[in-house]
Amino acid sequence: MDVLRLTTLLPELPTERTHLLDNLGRARREIGPITPDLSDAIADHMGIRRGEVHEVVSFYSFLQVPASVYRVCTGPICDCFGAHELLEGLEGALEVPCLGHCDLAPVATNGDTILPRGEDRPVTHSANHGPVLDLGQADETLADYERRGGLAALRAVPTAEKIVEELKAAGLSGFGGAGFPTGLKWESLLQSPAPRVLAVNADEGEPGTIKDRYILELRPHLMLEGALIAMRALDCPEGYIYLREEYATARPRIETALSELAQAGLLDGLRLELVVGAGAYIAGEETAMLESMEGRRAMPRLKPPFPTQVGHLARPTLINNVETLAHVPAIVANGGAWWAGLGKNGAQGTRLWSVSGAVAKPGCYEAPNGIALRELIEDHAGGLTDEVGAIVPGGAASGILPPAALDAVLTRDGLREYGAGVGSAAVQVFPKNYSVLRLLGETMRFFAEESCQKCTPCRIGNRAIHHLAERLEEGEAVMSRARLDEWLETMERTSICGLGQAAPIPVRNAMAHWPELFAPLDLVSVGSER
Amino acid sequence: MIEFTLDGQTVAAEDDELIVHAAARHGVFIPTLCHDDKLAPYGGCRMCIVGVEGAPRPMPACATRVREGMVISTNGSTDMYRRVLTEMLLAEHLDANPGGRPNELTDLAAELGASAPFLLPDAKREQYDDRNKLMGYEPDACILCARCVRYTQEVMQCSALSLEGRGGHARIVPTWGKSWLDTECELCGGCLSVCPTGAIFEKFLNGAPPDHENTLRKVQSTCTFCGVGCRVDLNVDPATNRIVKVTSDPSYVSNDGNLCVKGRFSFNFVHHPDRLTEPLVRGEDGLLHPTTWEHALQVAAVGLKGVIARHSAQAVGILASARLTNEENYLIQKLARTAVGTNSVHSCEAT
Numbered sequence: 001m002d003v004l005r006l007t008t009l010l011p012e013l014p015t016e017r018t019h020l021l022d023n024l025g026r027a028r029r030e031i032g033p034i035t036p037d038l039s040d041a042i043a044d045h046m047g048i049r050r051g052e053v054h055e056v057v058s059f060y061s062f063l064q065v066p067a068s069v070y071r072v073c074t075g076p077i078c079d080c081f082g083a084h085e086l087l088e089g090l091e092g093a094l095e096v097p098c099l100g101h102c103d104l105a106p107v108a109t110n111g112d113t114i115l116p117r118g119e120d121r122p123v124t125h126s127a128n129h130g131p132v133l134d135l136g137q138a139d140e141t142l143a144d145y146e147r148r149g150g151l152a153a154l155r156a157v158p159t160a161e162k163i164v165e166e167l168k169a170a171g172l173s174g175f176g177g178a179g180f181p182t183g184l185k186w187e188s189l190l191q192s193p194a195p196r197v198l199a200v201n202a203d204e205g206e207p208g209t210i211k212d213r214y215i216l217e218l219r220p221h222l223m224l225e226g227a228l229i230a231m232r233a234l235d236c237p238e239g240y241i242y243l244r245e246e247y248a249t250a251r252p253r254i255e256t257a258l259s260e261l262a263q264a265g266l267l268d269g270l271r272l273e274l275v276v277g278a279g280a281y282i283a284g285e286e287t288a289m290l291e292s293m294e295g296r297r298a299m300p301r302l303k304p305p306f307p308t309q310v311g312h313l314a315r316p317t318l319i320n321n322v323e324t325l326a327h328v329p330a331i332v333a334n335g336g337a338w339w340a341g342l343g344k345n346g347a348q349g350t351r352l353w354s355v356s357g358a359v360a361k362p363g364c365y366e367a368p369n370g371i372a373l374r375e376l377i378e379d380h381a382g383g384l385t386d387e388v389g390a391i392v393p394g395g396a397a398s399g400i401l402p403p404a405a406l407d408a409v410l411t412r413d414g415l416r417e418y419g420a421g422v423g424s425a426a427v428q429v430f431p432k433n434y435s436v437l438r439l440l441g442e443t444m445r446f447f448a449e450e451s452c453q454k455c456t457p458c459r460i461g462n463r464a465i466h467h468l469a470e471r472l473e474e475g476e477a478v479m480s481r482a483r484l485d486e487w488l489e490t491m492e493r494t495s496i497c498g499l500g501q502a503a504p505i506p507v508r509n510a511m512a513h514w515p516e517l518f519a520p521l522d523l524v525s526v527g528s529e530r
Numbered sequence: 531m532i533e534f535t536l537d538g539q540t541v542a543a544e545d546d547e548l549i550v551h552a553a554a555r556h557g558v559f560i561p562t563l564c565h566d567d568k569l570a571p572y573g574g575c576r577m578c579i580v581g582v583e584g585a586p587r588p589m590p591a592c593a594t595r596v597r598e599g600m601v602i603s604t605n606g607s608t609d610m611y612r613r614v615l616t617e618m619l620l621a622e623h624l625d626a627n628p629g630g631r632p633n634e635l636t637d638l639a640a641e642l643g644a645s646a647p648f649l650l651p652d653a654k655r656e657q658y659d660d661r662n663k664l665m666g667y668e669p670d671a672c673i674l675c676a677r678c679v680r681y682t683q684e685v686m687q688c689s690a691l692s693l694e695g696r697g698g699h700a701r702i703v704p705t706w707g708k709s710w711l712d713t714e715c716e717l718c719g720g721c722l723s724v725c726p727t728g729a730i731f732e733k734f735l736n737g738a739p740p741d742h743e744n745t746l747r748k749v750q751s752t753c754t755f756c757g758v759g760c761r762v763d764l765n766v767d768p769a770t771n772r773i774v775k776v777t778s779d780p781s782y783v784s785n786d787g788n789l790c791v792k793g794r795f796s797f798n799f800v801h802h803p804d805r806l807t808e809p810l811v812r813g814e815d816g817l818l819h820p821t822t823w824e825h826a827l828q829v830a831a832v833g834l835k836g837v838i839a840r841h842s843a844q845a846v847g848i849l850a851s852a853r854l855t856n857e858e859n860y861l862i863q864k865l866a867r868t869a870v871g872t873n874s875v876h877s878c879e880a881t
Contacts, residue, residue: 036706036708039706040706049683049687049688049689049714050689050705050706050713050714051679051682051683051688051689051690051691051692051705051713051714052683052689052692054692054694054705054706055679055692055693055694058692058694058695058696059695059696280696282696297693297696302571302573302590302593448697448698449696449697449698449699450696450697451696451697451698452696452697453674453693453695453696453697453698453700454574454676455573455574455575455576456574456575456576456577456615456618456619457576457614457615457618459674459697459698459700460618460619460621460622460650461618463650463652463697463698464618464621464648464650467648467650467651478647478648479647479648480647483617483647486610486614487614487617487618489610489611490610490611490614490615490618493587493588493607493611494576494579494587494588494611494615495576496573496574496576501587526647527645529647529648
């Protein structure tokens, strides 16, 4: 450890606990991996007990590894497209869950450099000219953004009540994965006393999901305008953007955009700050994100109370996903009815669909809610490149669909018969030669490693199902079907947060659509397992 | 007071009371593992989940407060969840009895008829050996309820234990895996006292048979180490008639069941061969001789009275032992000021 550098760095580090993650990240970049001594020095400087800083350092994946280490994504799509070969070729490389660059699979990173297919070449985007977000063309500056109609809504922010009305008319639901109606969320925030806080969830981590990164890298002002509209209308003088550490290209884009907005006087009276994570999928769960921003382990809180009642530092807090906020300026400018009319098959509006895997043009496309899976793949992603084995419609916990679902409409209703959901609209197409049990096993391994560990059903259940899937690949069952059903139900019903609650969905989907893979379950009975 | 429904019966509770407490007062025992009344509600192990009408899923009774008109059921599907949660915990519980302490998890498993269907392949945790002589820790008995860590943070306000890592790699370990002696730990043993599975244990009981705990006779006493006067239970092994450990119950008012390193671990003096067990008076031969309390006190009184007669009461000073309780110190100053008539009274109390 560079002790001299430490003595000059420490006085520069703010001592409020909310800066802990930031301080640790800075120490890691400027001094080196957080060792016990370094952790204790920062703890003493900030007046936090050493043990609590130890807990935080050990919770996040990247604080104890050098900033320059190679990280190789072994998320399902990268795994399918050769991540493990890439991993073997890079000495000392770290295996990490989805890095959010599934359109460039298999992907690795080195420091802040993204390596598509393991090579040092620019990050490219494959997007389209959609009616709301129009990611087909990037904005270089705030002036570009304004020229294309940006800032109109921010310059004449209507009352909160009027916006809530339009959001409800639009039928806008959160795009992070849970799909909570945005208008209702804003309305419930208004029932808590001001001043309130805005937190933008840019901790995109659901495997296969790249949409927030596309927005932040191509048109960051869209999200920022939405955020500023929310802050002005809802009386939130303070706002935070919680960005996942891995999105190194997006980070300077946001910082530049923020300073442009400040120069234009659009931040006057408001404080909007960037908070960078340190590698933890669960920090994307809204209350875990609050814990993380407050300088603690990202362990989800018990609900109720909800963040709109008791949020960041116990203040009423609105937490919206990047894409959700990016749609707000257009809805405010053009009205909820206009936005709603962009949907099809009974659904409202458009959204970004991350498409990856066995398609000709993996990327992120704005298309109507209610689009059919085949239409999305053929009209936007260039069509299939291989025979389909399985499709994951919207992130790890959304489910696993059989090839027959290609003709399904991508809505909650359309996917109900398959027991799946749209989730974060991250369509991952797996070729036939990729084993479904491998897909399930890798998904459960991901959940097991990303579980915050607090509640029993999530910490142990996911590891157990991962074990089950691995053994099933060898044709062996470690538990009976009856017991598996009980364990899945217990995970779904008694887990604290969405991670454990939703983890059983892909398992049940796989059991329903590929029953032959689970036949060994019937060879053991309750009590005779080993 | 409010009214709520508990398993079909209308019952009363304090507003904002935790369900687990309100139910207990009405004779309904809801099992818990991660809950401790001294600590903020945690709701981690999920063992205490109950059905709450209108809630989307069962709620933890240890972290949910009763509200007027709430309809709570403690039986029904939650029974199955409780059994499965127990099975899950057993699937990574490799060592049920490292130090002879009681184990609430195995007790619950026996009650619910739960057993582990298999052991998780990654259940084995890194072993931990501490050079201190008082407390041992067996990670394989830990169920990650974090009561110990939360006790150090919320009650002792010290940095002794940490909840490290996440997912299957999570473990509880003295901060940064150091020896307890190299952390802020004062070896008070509070973490040990709140551990539901005996993963943290008294080292000197290491190897005791699993049923040992139930045979111990608890003798209530007051700690003799300082003026606080913590109430303690001296645990006596009837087979040897010796104190084998000291515990304290959370219901004890003066100390809430908390003890310090001396109170919990330093009881060996009781059985020390050099310990005074009867009054001694120095004879003409210059040596100390056993005698009765009555005679000893009389000798002391005569001596003190002689000093007062020859040199006045102010010539007497009384120095009280640091090991007296607050009440005994009160009596000492009373004796000094009223019976002897001196203001020279002092205690070396400094704990």
